Amino acid sequence: MSDDVDRWIRYHSEVAYVLTSQRTALESALIPVSAYILVACVEAYRRYPEMIRTIADAASPETLGRAGHRLATQIDPVHLWAVPNFPLVGRKVLMTAGLVDRDDDEQRLATIFDFWSRAARAYRFEDGTHQAWDASGAATPYRDLVDEIVDACAPIGEDRVRVSRLNALLTSYLFLLWFDTRSGYQDTGPYLLADGRVLLLRAYNRLGVSHFPWSADVADAMPHSEVLGAFVLRDVDLSVTDFGTSVTRPDDYWPHVERFAFFDTSDGALDVVPLAAQDALAAEAKRAQRQLYRTIARMERRAKIDAGAYVYFTFLRPFAELAGVDLDWTVPRASLDLYPFLELIDGSVTPADMPEETAATYYLPLA
Amino acid sequence: MADIGTGTRVFAASAVRGMWRKLSSPDDVLTLMDTSAEGVVACVADAGATFLAPIFDELTAVVCLSGTPMSHIGIVSREYQVPCVMAAALTAVPADGDEVEVDCSAEPGVVRVTH
Numbered sequence: 001m002s003d004d005v006d007r008w009i010r011y012h013s014e015v016a017y018v019l020t021s022q023r024t025a026l027e028s029a030l031i032p033v034s035a036y037i038l039v040a041c042v043e044a045y046r047r048y049p050e051m052i053r054t055i056a057d058a059a060s061p062e063t064l065g066r067a068g069h070r071l072a073t074q075i076d077p078v079h080l081w082a083v084p085n086f087p088l089v090g091r092k093v094l095m096t097a098g099l100v101d102r103d104d105d106e107q108r109l110a111t112i113f114d115f116w117s118r119a120a121r122a123y124r125f126e127d128g129t130h131q132a133w134d135a136s137g138a139a140t141p142y143r144d145l146v147d148e149i150v151d152a153c154a155p156i157g158e159d160r161v162r163v164s165r166l167n168a169l170l171t172s173y174l175f176l177l178w179f180d181t182r183s184g185y186q187d188t189g190p191y192l193l194a195d196g197r198v199l200l201l202r203a204y205n206r207l208g209v210s211h212f213p214w215s216a217d218v219a220d221a222m223p224h225s226e227v228l229g230a231f232v233l234r235d236v237d238l239s240v241t242d243f244g245t246s247v248t249r250p251d252d253y254w255p256h257v258e259r260f261a262f263f264d265t266s267d268g269a270l271d272v273v274p275l276a277a278q279d280a281l282a283a284e285a286k287r288a289q290r291q292l293y294r295t296i297a298r299m300e301r302r303a304k305i306d307a308g309a310y311v312y313f314t315f316l317r318p319f320a321e322l323a324g325v326d327l328d329w330t331v332p333r334a335s336l337d338l339y340p341f342l343e344l345i346d347g348s349v350t351p352a353d354m355p356e357e358t359a360a361t362y363y364l365p366l367a
Numbered sequence: 368m369a370d371i372g373t374g375t376r377v378f379a380a381s382a383v384r385g386m387w388r389k390l391s392s393p394d395d396v397l398t399l400m401d402t403s404a405e406g407v408v409a410c411v412a413d414a415g416a417t418f419l420a421p422i423f424d425e426l427t428a429v430v431c432l433s434g435t436p437m438s439h440i441g442i443v444s445r446e447y448q449v450p451c452v453m454a455a456a457l458t459a460v461p462a463d464g465d466e467v468e469v470d471c472s473a474e475p476g477v478v479r480v481t482h
Contacts, residue, residue, distance in 0.1 A: 028415025
């Protein structure tokens with residue numbers, strides 16, 4: 001078992017090192033992102049193994065991975081990526097503080113890696129890969145829906161500005177609703193079309209009232225809860241990362257969008273959102289965003305940390321919901337010993353303050 | 368005009384001009400949200416996506432002092448089509464209200480004062 005666990009640690013160390021190097025800074029003057037990540041990831045290391053065992057007892061990892069081929073399940077690249085990486089980040093923090101129990105470290109990681117690897121392989125149609133990383137940046141879970149989606153797409157014509165504005169408003173609103181995580185929207189692709197064009201699909205997740213407590217006050221008038229954006233691109237080299245973010249060449253893909261559609265996927269089907277309804281959605285996203293910003297700006301730092309940690313910790317929640325198990329998502333619960341140190345984390349730590357890391361040492365092997 | 372800094376552009380865009388505003392706290396953003404952020408070139412320290420959220424669509428450009436095009440603020444600027452320079456290194460800091468130019472027509476992106 002040790003060899004397998006160390007093999008997966010090395011694998012995730014390399015991927016996470018590169019992805020986080022590309023992303024670099026993630027702090028926000030509105031939200032203490034680094035502090036809440038620390039809380040959530042420590043909680044994940046200490047609590048995910050038991051929660052995963054409960055989930056896997058109710059539904060196989062393969063069943064849950066394949067569920068990501070259906071719309072609006074939130075079984076997607078970043079939620080899968082989080083299953084091993086959040087605990088590994090928590091372990092990294094706890095190792096630095098000398099708080100990892102070496103006697104059960106291996107078993108914790110073995111449980112997590114077994115669940116993740118089986119779910120990830122199933123999500124990727126058992127093609128031998130586990131992530132977009134292994135496949136030159138390709139993740140195409142909705143491949144069976146491509147024909148239906150493309151048939152519903154309309155020429156963008158004179159609507160380009162309006163379409164790009166709706167997309168931007170939804171993306172920006174979801175970053176805020178999800179406390180500066182990019183999991184509120186998820187890109188998949190490239191879906192290669194026969195005529196040489198590519199299809200980019202963008203899922204806008206949980207726009208309305210959800211289990212996020214702050215959504216109740218700001219999102220109750222949102223006309224659509226789950227939306228899928230479809231963009232047919234010409235002359236664009238498209239890939240996606242395991243954060244669910246598209247990378248395009250050229251960098252600005254918007255002039256290359258030829259056809260588009262927005263679908264309401266709240267009930268798991270593709271229901272086209274008409275143009276007038278798109279305008280209403282944009283207006284409501286703008287209004288909700290302004291209201292939510294005021295709410296968050298008024299929150300105390302501790303409340304922001306707790307809220308952000310909840311968003312991160314519940315990345316496992318879609319798997320539990322699909323498995324039909326009811327788990328305790330309370331945060332903080334297993335990280336209270338770290339709260340005295342959170343005041344020290346204000347985002348001002350620079351790479352120069354940190355030990356030099358490499359792809360091989362981002363996550364350390366078993367002792 | 369005089370160059371005062373360079374950084375990594377998020378995407379290729381013609382030069383734009385606007386009024387420099389260093390934004391440091393949510394109150395700074397709320398002030399613009401309640402008035403207008405039209406014509407503003409926002410300078411921010413951190414690369415999170417949320418800080419500028421309610422005014423992003425009104426901004427002329429963003430100058431971020433950290434991060435990369437793959438940072439959250441870079442992603443949002445791409446989607447809003449708002450020119451953005453990341454990890455900008457400035458040799459001089461304009462005063463709030465000064466007119467500046469953000470030129471993303473070539474790599475690296477350039478920040479200039481216009482007087």
